[in-house]
Amino acid sequence: MDPRMIISAIPWLRRAWRMLPPPLRMPLMLVAAGVGIYFAITGRDELKHAIEEMRAGAGEPIDQRQRGAA
Incomplete structure (x- = not known):
């Protein structure tokens, strides 16, 4: 993107x-890009944990490996 x-x-x-x-x-743009990347990476981890907690609370298996064992 331009x-x-x-x-x-x-x-x-x-x-x-x-x-x-x-x-x-340019330094401000580099800092903003670094902060954006950091929040994108940590936000994905937080979202993944929130989804796992939601599924565990609902009694659903958390991932495909647990589907076969259930």
């Missing part, structure tokens, strides 16, 4: 991008 397209789609982000000095733009 960063210019993302910036133009969100007006407040476009204003903030213009206010930043040019030398800070």
Whole structure:
């Protein structure tokens, strides 16, 4: 995805991008990408655990290996 397209789609982000000095733009983008990746990875683990807890509470098998044993 083109960063210019993302910036133009969100007006407040476009204003903030213009206010930043040019030398800070790339480091800020790298930090934001790192934070986004971190939350995407940890969010998946949390979602997986929440689904496992929900299925265990409902009495359903948690994964395919347990289906054969049940």
